[in-house]
Amino acid sequence: MDTPKTAKAATGPIRRATLQHSAVAELRAMILEGELPPGSRVPEVQLCEQLGVSRTPLREALRVLAAEGLVELRPHRGAVVTPVDPTDIAAIFQVMEALETLAATLACRNGTEAEFIELDRLHDQLMAQHKAGERAAYSMTNRRIHAWIVAMARNPALETTYSGFAAQILRARSLANYDADRWQESVDEHDGFMAALRSRDAATAGALLAEHSRRTADAVLRSLRQRMGKAAAAEVG
Amino acid sequence: MDTPKTAKAATGPIRRATLQHSAVAELRAMILEGELPPGSRVPEVQLCEQLGVSRTPLREALRVLAAEGLVELRPHRGAVVTPVDPTDIAAIFQVMEALETLAATLACRNGTEAEFIELDRLHDQLMAQHKAGERAAYSMTNRRIHAWIVAMARNPALETTYSGFAAQILRARSLANYDADRWQESVDEHDGFMAALRSRDAATAGALLAEHSRRTADAVLRSLRQRMGKAAAAEVG
DNA sequence: GCGTGCCAAATTGTATACAAAATCTCTATT
DNA sequence: AATAGAGATTTTGTATACAATTTGGCACGC
CATH class of the missing domain: 1.10.10.10 (Winged helix-like DNA-binding domain superfamily/Winged helix DNA-binding domain)
Known part of the structure; x- marks a missing residue:
């Protein structure tokens, strides 16, 4: 065979x-x-x-x-x-928030011991990359962490839907560059929901991951609107 | 032709x-x-x-x-x-639950007065069709109500995702026929979340709609597994 | 000067012919 | 008799030719 x-x-x-x-x-x-x-x-x-x-x-x-x-x-x-329209991106982030909540909840319920260990490893890597200021490596690890949590949920429908929206959001993020303050804040949030995940606290993990998603959305949209505004202004002038 | x-x-x-x-x-x-x-x-x-x-x-x-x-x-x-696999359908229902919660929450926030009035009209129609025992008409109105709530949420990403999964679930439901008890129960749940929606209580509406979705999932999956079991048995004998 | 209608160019939508892969069938061999 | 293998058949993948539609431009009339 x-x-x-x-x-x-x-x-x-x-x-x-x-x-x-x-x-x-x-x-x-x-x-x-x-x-x-x-x-x-x-x-x-x-x-x-x-x-x-x-x-x-x-x-x-x-x-x-x-x-x-x-x-x-x-x-x-x-x-x-497809144009990156802040209104559309905002709508996608709203759905993403619900999906991340579900993912965290299900990951706590369905994730294997080995998967949680790997998640910890990714988290450590993320922290190291933040400390080293490696922005590109950081954001790739960041994506892998979120995708990993979704995979731990053991739900193909969720996984497919999630990755579709993630691609859209990636496009928006590549246009919007958030600042160092938001970076630090984001790292702190990762520490927070990782603690909840480690203790298999589904409700808290879901809530914290949702909040993380919401804050990311705020930062991306703010930067996006600012940039779009400038672009529109440049077009006129 | x-x-x-x-x-x-x-x-x-x-x-x-x-x-x-x-x-x-x-x-x-x-x-x-x-x-x-x-x-x-x-x-x-x-x-x-x-x-x-x-x-x-x-x-x-x-x-x-x-x-x-x-x-x-x-x-x-x-x-x-695509085969109707109970495991896949269960996964879809899990995502649907999160989407319905979001839809109800956003509908309370973004729905117009006129839309709420139309929603009431659809609900009355649903009740009448239940009383008259018109099963086919009932389930069409039922679908329209849920789609209407999703539309009231004013979120294109949610709407697209929702309708895709709704189609999948529709296929599963056409195979699984639930009984009169579940019908009555479902009607009562509709009464419940409609009350919450009327008073624009986003949190309660979301929770009740999620519960309705969960119970529907249970009924459909139970019937589906039963039917699939029978089919498998028939194949052997 | 500006709007309207029509023709030409470019671009997309559809059909069909051909190539490549998978499946089936039949034979030959063990 | 069972099985492996080589062709034949069927089905999918790709390229290309052709039809239909949109778009841009130009002449004509107001």
């Missing part, structure tokens, strides 16, 4: 994904990376050349990304990268 | 949507209606003939439905209507 007969090398031919699948991955990365900025039009043929695929798999990929909310499809008028 | 290929006649005052869009609507209806039962394979060409479209728009429609969770796409192996 596990010995491929004509297997030639170990590295190469594990599995070849479809072009559509890799187009989705490629485009998603381009959007989250900021290479395709929010609001930019997405002409099909141009992207086809860039990705080296024909329009058929590309169009199917665009439908997938539209379902994730990363692009908007206007019939007969092409696709645009 | 009703859409000849060369139909050029004025189908409507306004222009029709794209074939892909109507294919999505058609397929979604077929799945929710039970015409395409859970677990059934979905050969592309056969559906093309049935819907009168070519494979291109159909495949794009399948991607959309896959994102909604109504079909599963296995690379190179075709699509199947």
